[in-house]
Amino acid sequence: MDDHSSNTAGANPEEPDAGGEFGQGGDETLTATELRLRAVASAARFFGVDLDINDYKARPGEPYPSPAALVDWLRGQGLIAKAVKLTWRNLFTFRETTPVVVLLKDGTAGLVVGADARSDVVWIKSPTSRDSEPPVAVDRLRLEQAWAGEAVLVRRTVGLDDSQAPFTLGWIVKQVTTEKRFIGQIAWASIVLAALGIVPAFIVMGTIDRVLEFNSINTFWMLATILAVMMFFEMVLGWARRELILVLSTKLDAKLNLHLFSRLLSLPLDFFERNQAGETISRLSQISRVREFLTGKLLGTVLDGSVLLVFIPFLFYMESLLATITMAVAGLMTVILIVFLRPIGILVAQFVRAEHKKAAVITETVHGIRTVKTLALEPQQKQVWDERVAEATGWRLAAGRLSNWPQTLNDPLQIFMSRGVVVLGAFLALQGNSGIDRGALIAFMILSGRVAGPVAGFARLIEDFQEVRTSIGQIAKVLNNPPEVRNVTDGMRPRFEGRIAFEDLTFTYPLGSRPALQQMSFDIPPGTMLGLVGRSGSGKSTITRLLQGVNREYSGAVKIDGVEMREINLAHLRRSLGVVLQDNFLFRGTVKENIISGRPGLTLEDSVRAARLAGAEEFIERMPQGYDTWIEEGSANISGGQRQRLAIARALITNPRILILDEATSALDPESEALVNANLVRIGKGRTMIIVSHRLSSLVNCDLIMVLERGTLVDVAPHHVLLERCSIYRTLWNQQNRHMGNTPGAQQVLGHGE
């Protein structure tokens, strides 16, 4: 798996080559795919991002990467990329702001690094050329022969990239407002609808005043026609508005979901260890509520509110005194709602909190159902559930009761606005204070009734907003934790040999009272098979966690091949490590898929090889469908020993230089354990292996065994040396091998460590 393909050929970029364009033709060893990836990678290098072209996962049916595939890949690596169609002229403008990768017709690619408008040439660098080599000047004719306009633009965000932006109301609103085109269209449809809404009032007015009073049949027909045409328009516009809102909300939903998941995945392991899964899930599920509010109630009310812009001036035009009174009543309604806002908000927040606690009980019970059943804990769980339900119900009732009040107080006001104005208007007319006639009065009533709705809607919106703000707060509690790394593209990506060194390392867990590891120093050469032993809590797993970069707030240094852990790119580090824990999770899918777990470019042969090395081949072949056997989530249909061996195969598939087994065989029956142990020496060939085990007998073959005690390093030596000079080790050994007599008895095994 060597990616350092030779790139010395094709050194002369000036050489016009019929087949390969712009200098890359000389290098026959590179495929079109590699050339395209390299061109994109050199564009990324402009932004200090080092891409590994081996990370690219070819799409089925594509002889070489399509623009869309390249863009996906770049985005996956934290860059901003866009596939575009460009013309020759465009190259001169884009060049200023962002590198342009031109994708040529023959599947290869080049990178536009400069353009000279005066002599009408662009400067193109071949993906195979070295940094020191000059780019090639290409004129329009030559480029257009090889290029149909396909290009990929690469850019890196300034400051926070969107996936790292904190989750706040402002951020969400921004997501909505970026859809300017939609919002504009929806607003237009709404305003026209509102304007059309005025017409019925005038038709009624006209009917009463003209048709009934003067018996004008002509006016009647005219009004009827207007009404019919208007109904049709209203129907079409209503449809368009609903359609636009639907598209907008679906888009927003997808955006929010994508953002949510990528933020979630970027959170450090710590976070998930500190927080209950149930609560996290229930918090995140609030996202649908937020989306519903934004595109449902909020948008709806704002749009209905645009009705007011059209209606209110009309009301004042028709009868200003009556209009003023109507507005005052609307104001009163708003005041009542605002008064109740805070108390209701407090109760709603309590209710939401209680709901989370309730949800957490369900998740916990479902996750731990085995324990619940075997320990007959059903009554206890039920009791906890009952309490949670009671609490949530109580808060819900209280919040509901309180919000009943503003509604009750506002009802008469709303009725006044929709029907009462007519009485008031009639009274004013009788008093001679108003010149309004019969028809206008009815029209006024119709319009003011339509004003009442949005006013009440606005007030109710504030109430719902309170709830949504709580929801956003809940989601933010999860998503706004500091992510694991600022940027996936940060850090070095060295090729590991497997030398591991700790230098005066002290580490305390964030919530720990005393250091889990203290002033630890050691240096293990590549290829070592290292055993870790020590009592429970002595820090064995902590060492493996530090090596995986799970915890990074230590003092001293952890070095792999001499490079400080914190300087290594985290994704690269994890991909170069194989880790098997005591309890491993298998995903829904076939045996083969589980072993490969979506890594690019691996085939059945690779998984067979890994399975053989892990001692899993034997049982996989006995399964009804072999490598295509379906494994259920949580792997109910295979045994613990089989699952463990599959996990080892999964860790081995990438042929990692460093393999960590933390109690990987502890849960196995002696037979399966013997099987895995027998393979350990074979597995360990050519890599550094760190094996944590309570059973010392499985470590006797290790090159070195490290003895830990309360976070300090007591001794490192091969088995037989430790037996002689380390009392802690001797005690542990004797405890486990009492049946063999107390003599340091494994002389036979000693010869095995190489």
Ligand SMILES: Nc1ncnc2c1ncn2[C@@H]1O[C@H](COP(=O)(O)OP(=O)(O)OP(=O)(O)O)[C@@H](O)[C@H]1O
């Ligand atoms: N996530 C954590 N937060 C706080 N303290 C922790 C955490 N994980 C481990 N510790 C503490 O760090 C110390 C070392 O734990 P570690 O898991 O490394 O022990 P271990 O040697 O692997 O034990 P075991 O053999 O039981 O697996 C213990 O005292 C433990 O309580």
Ligand SMILES: [Mg+2]
């Ligand atoms: Mg442990």
